[in-house]
Amino acid sequence: MMTFHTTLVRAVCGLAAAAGLCLLVGCAAAPVENLAEIRKPAAEFLIGPEDVLEITVWRNADLSKTVIVRPDGMISLPLIGDLKANGFTAAQLAERITVKLKEFKESPTVAVSVKEINSYSIYVVGEVLKPGKYPLKSHTTLLQAISIAGGFTPFASKNKLQVVRNSVGTDGEARENRIPVRYDDLLAGRGEPGNFLLRSGDTVVVP
Numbered sequence: 096m097m098t099f100h101t102t103l104v105r106a107v108c109g110l111a112a113a114a115g116l117c118l119l120v121g122c123a124a125a126p127v128e129n130l131a132e133i134r135k136p137a138a139e140f141l142i143g144p145e146d147v148l149e150i151t152v153w154r155n156a157d158l159s160k161t162v163i164v165r166p167d168g169m170i171s172l173p174l175i176g177d178l179k180a181n182g183f184t185a186a187q188l189a190e191r192i193t194v195k196l197k198e199f200k201e202s203p204t205v206a207v208s209v210k211e212i213n214s215y216s217i218y219v220v221g222e223v224l225k226p227g228k229y230p231l232k233s234h235t236t237l238l239q240a241i242s243i244a245g246g247f248t249p250f251a252s253k254n255k256l257q258v259v260r261n262s263v264g265t266d267g268e269a270r271e272n273r274i275p276v277r278y279d280d281l282l283a284g285r286g287e288p289g290n291f292l293l294r295s296g297d298t299v300v301v302p
Contacts, residue, residue, distance in 0.1 A: 142180045142188060143214025143295065144168060150192065153204035158196070161210065174199050185209055217293050219244035221301035222251035236290045238281055240299050252302045253278035259298040 142148065144166045152158040162170045168181025175195045180188050189207040196203040216230045217240055224245030235243070237258065247253060258274040280286030293299070 139184050140209065140212070141182055141184060142209065144181060145213035146180075146209055147211035147213065148180065148185075148188075149208045149210050150189075151206045151208075152192075152196065153206075155200075155203075158203075164214070215295045217295070218298040219301070220298060222248040223301050224248060234292050236292055237276060237299065238290050240293055241278075241301075244299075247301065255302050257300040257302075258293070259300060260294065261296060 142164060144164050146164045147161065148164065148170065149161050150159060150172065158173050160172060162172070164170055164180050168179055169177045170180045171177055172192065175192065178191065178195065183191065185207040189205045192207070193203055193205045196205065212232055213230060215232070215234075216228055217235065218228050219240055220226045223241065224247075226244060229240070229243055237256075241247070254277040256276040256278055258276065260272045260274060262270050262272060274288060276288070277286060281290050284290075
């Protein structure tokens with residue numbers, strides 16, 4: 096018959112083993128996104144901070160302007176004042192500006208174009224030759240990000256990669272998702288989630 100001491104020792108050993116397993120495989124801080132969401136094709140470009148926008152109001156040079164999206168995601172325009180641009184497509188922002196201008200002008204025609212994309216950035220940290228923030232001009236896959244960062248150091252645990260992705264849930268709460276990836280699977284073109292496109296703000300962690 097087991098004594099209380101024996102039971103306690105076994106319980107402690109079990110907890111220690113579980114903790115060790117977490118250290119080996121990396122326990123996620125939050126649920127991993129489903130595969131369909133991870134592999135979802137890139138949506139239409141969303142405006143972000145530091146992007147340069149050209150706003151044209153037809154037949155009104157005074158209201159037409161080139162602006163830079165501020166760090167708070169806002170832009171400033173004549174008559175309208177401050178207006179949120181972050182998170183909208185160019186077409187959506189043009190519609191928002193049109194609605195605001197209708198308070199001052201009859202049937203304004205507004206066009207918005209993105210002259211410079213400066214908001215799409217990813218981060219690569221850990222055992223790579225050139226860790227840091229990388230501003231990019233086009234969508235980039237995980238393999239491309241590793242290449243941009245100069246590849247792995249000799250100490251990298253290539254099959255324990257993680258992509259840390261922040262998102263906002265349907266409840267409006269911020270979430271941090273960790274997507275585990277095996278480098279051998281990436282090279283071989285097998286396994287899940289595959290060589291997916293990174294989103295702006297993603298962090299590639301190479302332990």
